[in-house]
Amino acid sequence: MLESNNWFDQESFSGRHISLDEEKTASMLETIGLETIAELIDQTVPPAIRLAQPMKLPAAKSEWDYLFGPSGLKELAAKNKIFKSYIGLGYYPAITPPVIQRNILENPGWYTQYTPYQAEIAQGRLQALLNFQTMIIDLTGMEVANASLLDESTAAAEAMHLLFNVRKNNSATTFFISDEVFPQTIDVLIGFSAPLGIQIKIGKASDAAHTENIFGVLLQYPGKSGLIEDYSELSAELQRQNISIAVAADLMSLSLLKPPGEWGADVVVGSTQRFGIPMGFGGPHAAFFATRDAYKRQMPGRIIGVSIDRHGNQALRMTLQTREQHIKRDKATSNICTAQALLAIMASMYAIYHGPEGIKRIARKIHGYTLLLEIGLKELNFDVSEGPYFDTICVDGKDLKAVIHSDAINKEINFRYQDNLIFITLNELTTLEHVNEIISIFGRVKGLGRDLTPKLTHTQLSIQALEFPEKISRKTLFMQHPVFNTIKTEHEMLRYIKALEAKDLSLTHSMIALGSCTMKLNATTEMIPVTWPEFADLHPFAPADQVTGYLRLFTELEEYLCSITGFDAFSLQPNSGAQGEYTGLRVIRAYHHKNNEAHRNVVLIPASAHGTNPASAVIAGFRVIVTACDEKGNIDIENLRARAVEHKDNLAALMVTYPSTHGVFEEGILEICQIIHEHGGQVYMDGANMNAQVGLTSPAAIGADVCHLNLHKTFCIPHGGGGPGMGPIGVAKHLAPFLPGHATTGAGGPDSIPAVAAAPWGSAGVLMISHAYICLMGEAGLKKATEHAILNANYLKVRLEPHYPVLYAGNHGFCAHEMILDCRSFKSFGIEVADIAKRLIDYGFHAPTVSFPVAGTLMIEPTESESKEELDRFADALISIRHEITEVEEGIADKTDNVLKNAPHTAMEIGAAQWEHTYSRAKAAYPLSWIKNYKFWSSVARVNETYGDRVFICSCPPVESYQEEVLTH
Numbered sequence: 001m002l003e004s005n006n007w008f009d010q011e012s013f014s015g016r017h018i019s020l021d022e023e024k025t026a027s028m029l030e031t032i033g034l035e036t037i038a039e040l041i042d043q044t045v046p047p048a049i050r051l052a053q054p055m056k057l058p059a060a061k062s063e064w065d066y067l068f069g070p071s072g073l074k075e076l077a078a079k080n081k082i083f084k085s086y087i088g089l090g091y092y093p094a095i096t097p098p099v100i101q102r103n104i105l106e107n108p109g110w111y112t113q114y115t116p117y118q119a120e121i122a123q124g125r126l127q128a129l130l131n132f133q134t135m136i137i138d139l140t141g142m143e144v145a146n147a148s149l150l151d152e153s154t155a156a157a158e159a160m161h162l163l164f165n166v167r168k169n170n171s172a173t174t175f176f177i178s179d180e181v182f183p184q185t186i187d188v189l190i191g192f193s194a195p196l197g198i199q200i201k202i203g204k205a206s207d208a209a210h211t212e213n214i215f216g217v218l219l220q221y222p223g224k225s226g227l228i229e230d231y232s233e234l235s236a237e238l239q240r241q242n243i244s245i246a247v248a249a250d251l252m253s254l255s256l257l258k259p260p261g262e263w264g265a266d267v268v269v270g271s272t273q274r275f276g277i278p279m280g281f282g283g284p285h286a287a288f289f290a291t292r293d294a295y296k297r298q299m300p301g302r303i304i305g306v307s308i309d310r311h312g313n314q315a316l317r318m319t320l321q322t323r324e325q326h327i328k329r330d331k332a333t334s335n336i337c338t339a340q341a342l343l344a345i346m347a348s349m350y351a352i353y354h355g356p357e358g359i360k361r362i363a364r365k366i367h368g369y370t371l372l373l374e375i376g377l378k379e380l381n382f383d384v385s386e387g388p389y390f391d392t393i394c395v396d397g398k399d400l401k402a403v404i405h406s407d408a409i410n411k412e413i414n415f416r417y418q419d420n421l422i423f424i425t426l427n428e429l430t431t432l433e434h435v436n437e438i439i440s441i442f443g444r445v446k447g448l449g450r451d452l453t454p455k456l457t458h459t460q461l462s463i464q465a466l467e468f469p470e471k472i473s474r475k476t477l478f479m480q481h482p483v484f485n486t487i488k489t490e491h492e493m494l495r496y497i498k499a500l501e502a503k504d505l506s507l508t509h510s511m512i513a514l515g516s517c518t519m520k521l522n523a524t525t526e527m528i529p530v531t532w533p534e535f536a537d538l539h540p541f542a543p544a545d546q547v548t549g550y551l552r553l554f555t556e557l558e559e560y561l562c563s564i565t566g567f568d569a570f571s572l573q574p575n576s577g578a579q580g581e582y583t584g585l586r587v588i589r590a591y592h593h594k595n596n597e598a599h600r601n602v603v604l605i606p607a608s609a610h611g612t613n614p615a616s617a618v619i620a621g622f623r624v625i626v627t628a629c630d631e632k633g634n635i636d637i638e639n640l641r642a643r644a645v646e647h648k649d650n651l652a653a654l655m656v657t658y659p660s661t662h663g664v665f666e667e668g669i670l671e672i673c674q675i676i677h678e679h680g681g682q683v684y685m686d687g688a689n690m691n692a693q694v695g696l697t698s699p700a701a702i703g704a705d706v707c708h709l710n711l712h713k714t715f716c717i718p719h720g721g722g723g724p725g726m727g728p729i730g731v732a733k734h735l736a737p738f739l740p741g742h743a744t745t746g747a748g749g750p751d752s753i754p755a756v757a758a759a760p761w762g763s764a765g766v767l768m769i770s771h772a773y774i775c776l777m778g779e780a781g782l783k784k785a786t787e788h789a790i791l792n793a794n795y796l797k798v799r800l801e802p803h804y805p806v807l808y809a810g811n812h813g814f815c816a817h818e819m820i821l822d823c824r825s826f827k828s829f830g831i832e833v834a835d836i837a838k839r840l841i842d843y844g845f846h847a848p849t850v851s852f853p854v855a856g857t858l859m860i861e862p863t864e865s866e867s868k869e870e871l872d873r874f875a876d877a878l879i880s881i882r883h884e885i886t887e888v889e890e891g892i893a894d895k896t897d898n899v900l901k902n903a904p905h906t907a908m909e910i911g912a913a914q915w916e917h918t919y920s921r922a923k924a925a926y927p928l929s930w931i932k933n934y935k936f937w938s939s940v941a942r943v944n945e946t947y948g949d950r951v952f953i954c955s956c957p958p959v960e961s962y963q964e965e966v967l968t969h
Helices: 013-018 022-032 037-042 063-068 073-077 098-105 123-140 152-165 183-196 205-210 232-240 325-331 341-379 398-410 432-445 490-501 524-531 548-565 577-594 612-619 637-646 669-678 733-738 764-800 824-829 833-842 868-889 921-925 929-933 959-968
Strands: 174-178 199-203 214-221 244-249 267-271 287-291 303-308 314-319 392-396 416-418 421-425 569-571 602-606 623-627 651-657 682-687 706-709 729-731 819-822 857-860
Touching: 013 764, 022 037, 022 764, 022 868, 037 764, 063 073, 063 524, 063 764, 073 548, 073 764, 098 341, 098 490, 098 524, 123 287, 123 303, 123 314, 123 341, 123 490, 152 174, 152 183, 152 214, 152 244, 152 267, 152 287, 174 183, 174 205, 183 199, 183 214, 183 577, 199 205, 205 214, 205 232, 232 244, 341 392, 341 432, 341 490, 398 421, 398 432, 524 764, 548 569, 548 706, 548 729, 548 764, 569 733, 577 612, 577 651, 577 682, 577 706, 577 729, 577 733, 602 612, 602 637, 612 623, 612 651, 623 637, 637 669, 651 669, 669 682, 729 733, 764 819, 764 857, 764 868, 824 833, 824 868, 833 857, 833 868
Parallel strands: 174 199, 174 214, 214 244, 244 267, 602 623, 602 651, 651 682, 682 706
Antiparallel strands: 267 287, 303 314, 392 421, 416 421, 569 729, 706 729, 819 857
């Protein structure tokens, strides 16, 4: 019998996302001493900032309807037209090997991991990222490389910043950019340079040596016109003048071309997109950054290094971590917080899949078809620019350009056009048939007729013709490490991918309760469209009438985010949270400049703020003043007022996180924002904790003028083991004219700041994930998710508070969506917070956020998508660990040989013939009975945190040499 008249209703997605039924919700409320969720919210969120009206969002859809129903996403995707793309400019059709697509890109065992701060349970992706670094070092000819950056253009900006910081002549403030550099990169560099006091000069590369006051030069190799220049003599002259050289290089071409490291480059950057990553209308793709060993401590981003564990076995970790923003803050060399780990892993696997010979074979194929295309066009008497070139030729279309353009569009082909010039860039997918198709277009407009168009064959190109001139030809070997040369079959590849995956803990194993990081469900339905060709195979500079599906999706997503935040406009361009911070501050800077108040350069930042906040402010050209917090963790309003008054003539902005980084809805937030506005400043809200706001309050409701949203937190884009992320910004009406434009597409208005990312919509290829989440949840579901995130956090608080002091709470004793456990007292008898983090691994859990925002603490955020059973397992684990701490405190357990100090315990150690510890194997491995059914084994013991910094190895070492290193140290 049907239980209601709503027999036509479809199953709610939000019920699967939140996973708490009425009975469990009631039980949890009883535990925290309340009767209803409404009562909890009333005592948690200040009434003055509660939303008076519901958000204006579409009704929730079922999963099937969202994807395939009437007006579903599949129908929207069909509005995009997949033309053959020969546009180039850093984006190329590429083949993702199916074994990589299915087992990494589409595999939650890879895409739901967190940044590898807990190295012991991240050895798989650390190895894959070390492979990536090795590949980059080999192909570029440089000495060190990081584990990826956001995109090629922002990597070039980071290179400029590094060279500015290490310049030998401190009076030199000009950065010279070759006119062959991609236009989107020049756009980003122009915007990035101004706040730092760097002047930009654009011209022919040969003029760089004769330009005064320059500290660095950026070259494109090959150039945007396709030409490959021999820069060795220019490089030597620049070095003689103490001018540094950055090179934006095509990675595929470096398998055939002399690498920049061999002709004098100081930094080499670029994109690994054509190493098996779909174009995705601009991203996400992993950029690379390689430099000299001398600059490794100034290098932005993360570096994976080789270390050892406590048994002396090889183990990997993120190295040189003192460069991280949470330590250096406004002194950080970069504001980068995330990167593109998942895409870097895919690119490294592409290199393993093909090996060095396979990479060269692909490169030769691309180059060979480009040469054949030149032959065919010259037979038609078209003027083709002289080479050498790798994949791009430039054709002078003269008065036939418009006809060629029209005919190409009719054939569903996109070239790149500039005045009368036609640029054609070939790619991995290009075949002989494609080359002949292109030639036939040019042949018809010459009046030759279809039958008279020359048909090329492979035999028209000799092996010798494929060789580059001696001066630019690669002679050195690359990717000689066994990892790139021993995996020959798909079966071996599959096993290698799975072997690495098995070493990593992800959301497929257990909850990852990282405070401030919001590791919530990334539903499969949300992920499915990412690999649809209609979204994956589009070039970011394709004509607007070919991407109407994407444009409609962007418009809808912006409208949804405006409704959620209360703002008037959004930019989807920033492709990370820290990039969103930087963009928002740049918008505020432009606003003040427009109002003839360029002197406003002071940003107030509470002491509790995320470390990226002060780093972003400095890079955006501001001076940081830190304001105090009171003993309850709230912003000290009187101290803030005093600082605002003191700097009222120069006050630009306040950066505030809400709820606070301490996990509390501060009651004084309206007064705080009013103080800033009264003294001429703008309020920037860090959206890291937006998961506690959606549907209950909003950035606009608290008085903010701009905020960024971490789509990889609140809006379900997976963290990907350290990226991708997205950080779009929302702004009030008065700031909307200043949102970033894009020179390549002409987006933006007269007051728009220059681009902050290479592509107009950043990492567009993952935006449908957040669009799906919002449409599947609807207004009621999103609000319910926020309520349950707060419920789950307070349930854990009540369960854990008898065992660990909770550092901060609101006026009624409740926390927001996260809380901080104070572990500092344990230090008096030898137990550090890191010991608790490592011991949690033995219980099958990733540690919460360690020592942020307060040293010696754990910050816990359970999110709404964890069940009561999982919350209880996590609480039981921490309570059990507290009992183990008590055993040390009371002398029952040895102070140096105990389960905490030796954690995590590996299967090899547990199964060893000898056991010399003062506690049992069972206590080490199975401290609670249910762990036998959930056991996750760390593949290495505790990693030595200092060894890897002393013995710096950031590429795959031969096994023999590594063993020698261990013996000698």
